[in-house]
Amino acid sequence: MTVGMTVGRTVGRTAQQLHSWWLTVEQRLAVDGELTVTDDPADPGYRRFDLEAPGHGLATEASFRYEEWHERRRSRWVVAAYVYHSVDRLMGGELGYHWHPLHRADPAGRPVYHVVCRPSGGESGHYRSYHVSQLEAHEALYRRYAAGERIDCSGLHPMW
């Protein structure tokens, strides 16, 4: 997964590969809950995946929102930003891996890798992070939900 995403980030994907990637994500997420996929006819490089878990008639316990923005560079599509975010509907709290401009961290407006974390009953904060693929992020976020672990931001390093 990491390799696939690195390819997408540094080399990019053809239109066919990008389509294939989104199909892979869709198939992968669909077995984890109730999935809604949203595209933007005006922006073929954008996809949004909303996953409600457990779904299928059971009360929602966790929500996952994954957005990816790809830019076309020459003949390839390259990941330009993402938001991979989860909300714990049972115990409260949010946790997500983000890569988008964050003015406070980089006034030049370049995308910044960061984690957005809000513990149950606490304040939201921005923390240092690194590149993750959508499927890697999902495995980490979904595993926490499956394990019933409370969102804990204490081990993270604040950005400011």
Place this chain on the structure above:
Amino acid sequence: MFERKPFYAPLEVARITGQHPSTILRYIHEGRLRAVRLSERTYRIPHAALLTWLEDAALQPIHRRREPGASAAGRQAAQTEDRSPVSA
């Protein structure tokens, strides 16, 4: 029918499907059944994954057991298939 809940242990899936627990674990290890690995030996199967898996199994061509003139061996194979939620 079975109790609907967010996650199932492999043993519960074995009970639901009438399969041996080791068969369920094999499906998980082969990637044919989605499971979240919580620790080295602990897996949880999401509700949606179980439903998808059971639906896929229901689409298998088990109707062959009702075909007229089917051989005894064919009927036996179809009945075996009927018990299996996942085709080989």
